[in-house]
Amino acid sequence: GAVVSQHPSWVICKSGTSVKIECRSLDFQATTMFWYRQFPKQSLMLMATSNEGSKATYEQGVEKDKFLINHASLTLSTLTVTSAHPEDSSFYICSARVNSGSLLEEYFGPGTRLTVT
Amino acid sequence: AQSVTQLGSHVSVSEGALVLLRCNYSSSVPPYLFWYVQYPNQGLQLLLKYTSAATLVKGINGFEAEFKKSETSFHLTKPSAHMSDAAEYFCAVSNSGTYKYIFGTGTRLKVLA
Numbered sequence: 012g013a014v015v016s017q018h019p020s021w022v023i024c025k026s027g028t029s030v031k032i033e034c035r036s037l038d039f040q041a042t043t044m045f046w047y048r049q050f051p052k053q054s055l056m057l058m059a060t061s062n063e064g065s066k067a068t069y070e071q072g073v074e075k076d077k078f079l080i081n082h083a084s085l086t087l088s089t090l091t092v093t094s095a096h097p098e099d100s101s102f103y104i105c106s107a108r109v110n111s112g113s114l115l116e117e118y119f120g121p122g123t124r125l126t127v128t
Numbered sequence: 129a130q131s132v133t134q135l136g137s138h139v140s141v142s143e144g145a146l147v148l149l150r151c152n153y154s155s156s157v158p159p160y161l162f163w164y165v166q167y168p169n170q171g172l173q174l175l176l177k178y179t180s181a182a183t184l185v186k187g188i189n190g191f192e193a194e195f196k197k198s199e200t201s202f203h204l205t206k207p208s209a210h211m212s213d214a215a216e217y218f219c220a221v222s223n224s225g226t227y228k229y230i231f232g233t234g235t236r237l238k239v240l241a
Contacts, residue, residue: 017171045229054218054231055172104171108227117229119164119171 013039015107017120024095024127031091032123034105040085041107045117046078049102061088095127130155130221134232142240147206149235151193151219154200161202162220162229163193172218178202189213214239 014037024030034044042063047055059080060068067080077099079091088107092099104122135150153159160179164172176187183195193204202219219232 015171052234052236054233055229056231057228060228102169106172106229116174119173121171122169124169 013037013107013109013116013118015105015118015120017103017105017123019123020121021124022126024125026096026127027094029091029093030095030125031089032103032105032125034088034090034107034120036086036107036109036118039107039109041088041109042085043108044082044088045106045108046080046088046090047104047106049104049122051102055104058090092125095125097127100125100127130157130159130223130230132219132221132230132232134217134219134235136235137233138236138238140238140240141209143211144208147191147204147209147213147237149204149217149219149237151202151204151232152200153202153219153221155221155223157223157225160222160224161193161195162222163187163191163202163204164218164220164231166216166218166234168215175204175217209237209239211239211241213237 016035018033044061046058049055058073061080061082063082069075082088106117106119131154133152162177163175175191176185178185178195186192191206216234218234220229222229
């Protein structure tokens with residue numbers, strides 16, 4: 012099956028710094044990738060939809076200037092958390108869509124745990 | 129608008145017993161429905177999906193789910209629980225229009241020896 016990787020798997024950063032998380036589709040091209048945020052013991056919340064070569068579409072309530080998304084190629088999307096604060100600590104998961112005949116299938120990365128101190 | 133409700137944030141079953149995780153959805157358009165499993169500190173793994181074909185869907189690891197339009201339900205079942213089934217399970221709904229996924233709040237399955 013299709014594989015999506017994330018790097019790093021976990022990161023600790025100091026308050027006020029920025030951190031970049033990479034999401035790669037390893038064996039397929041993904042025109043669309045998604046970024047989710049998951050708080051402890053809660054569900055996934057869609058943050059934004061990332062389309063290759065165009066600006067990301069953010070969900071309501073998500074600060075686009077704080078969560079910068081770049082989808083530079085068909086296999087790579089990055090999420091940069093700028094000026095991170097402790098409340099940004101969370102589990103960030105990306106996913107990528109692939110065409111499988113007439114069905115779009117979504118594959119999830121293993122997630123990145125961000126801790127801001 | 130679409131939404132998903134998972135009844136029971138925690139479910140405990142004995143090893144070998146039937147697993148039943150409930151999911152009800154709301155959708156104004158024909159839905160696509162999914163069940164995902166998440167192990168600690170890992171991403172989501174697709175168990176099975178319904179996309180308007182057969183209403184009884186068989187997935188991996190012995191799981192299956194039945195789409196019941198009249199009850200707006202898509203409950204997940206497994207005849208015999210195994211210790212390795214202990215995890216968090218998420219039901220999700222999407223559609224052929226937006227393809228955005230709306231996730232339920234999850235059900236944590238505990239399997240007792």
